[in-house]
Amino acid sequence: MERRVIAIGAEAVLYLENWLGITVLVKERVPKGYRRVEFDNYLRKLRTINEAxxxxxAAELGIPVPRVFDVDLVNMRIRMEYLRGVSLVKLLMAGATNDVLNYLRIMGGYLGLLHGDGVMHGDPTPANALVVDSKLYMIDFGLSEFLGRRPSPEDSRALYKMGIDLNVMLRSLEALRKDESQELFRAFYDGYVETLGTELASRVRNYMVRIRRMVRYAIR
Structure with missing residues (x-):
């Protein structure tokens, strides 16, 4: 099959292609003319490596994600499993059903596993969760970051970064379903606590609250 573009994002193009006899999803980070060539190449390579x-x-931690088949650091491409499913956003916009709340709890659990291992997702929103045959997958790790260590309750730098991830999720829920955002986030946070632990999760949530206060102060 010829390449079929399915999405064009801020930093990458997503397309389908036939690779070794199977249909795969390819994420290719394209050059940005407004950046210096050396910096652009460095940034695209770094983000490609981090995402893969x-x-x-995540897969090693037991989190369902698309399988990575190939990483091309010359053309900044990742070939991965093509999943056919329904975005959690679509389900969420149809209503805060028990199924949706359960998926949010599961997603919170996934993020807790990542954070406990020192991995930041970078953009943990319902748009980056896909339901395939009733199974929730996390997708789009394009802004992911590695701490290089497991966080502790005294690790302020790690707690801050983890708090940013939580805030991204809460803000996305507020944008999607403002009136129900607290209930939705509570389900997500319950799953987060289950896998990260009460003490560390509570510390992260405190940092999230501080981050939200700083943002409100900055935009006044």
Whole structure:
């Protein structure tokens, strides 16, 4: 099959292609003319490596993600499993059903596993969760980051970064379903606590609250 573009994002193009006899999803980070060539190449390579590493590590932690088949650091491409499913956003917009709340709890559990291992997703929103045959997958690790260590309750730098991830999720829920955002986030946070632990999760949530206060102050 010829390449079929299915999405064009801020930093990458997603397309389908036939690779070794199977249909795969390819994420290709394209050059940005407004950046210096050396910096652009460095940034695209770094993000490609981090994304592939994060997906592989997530799978090792038991988190359902698309399988990584090939990483091309010359053309900044990742070939991965093509999943046919329904975005959690679509389900969420149809209503805060028990199934949706359960998926949010599961997603929170996934993020707790990542954070406990020192991996930041970078963009943990319902748009980056896909339901395939009633199974929730996490996708799009393009902004992921590795701390290089397991976080502790005294690790302020790690707690801050983890708090940013939580805030991204809460803000996305507020944008999608403002009136029900607290109930939805509670389900997500319950799953987060289950896998990360009460003490560390509570510390992260405190940092999230501080981050939200700083943002409100900055935009006044």
């Amino acid at each position: 590493r994060a997906m592989i590590r």
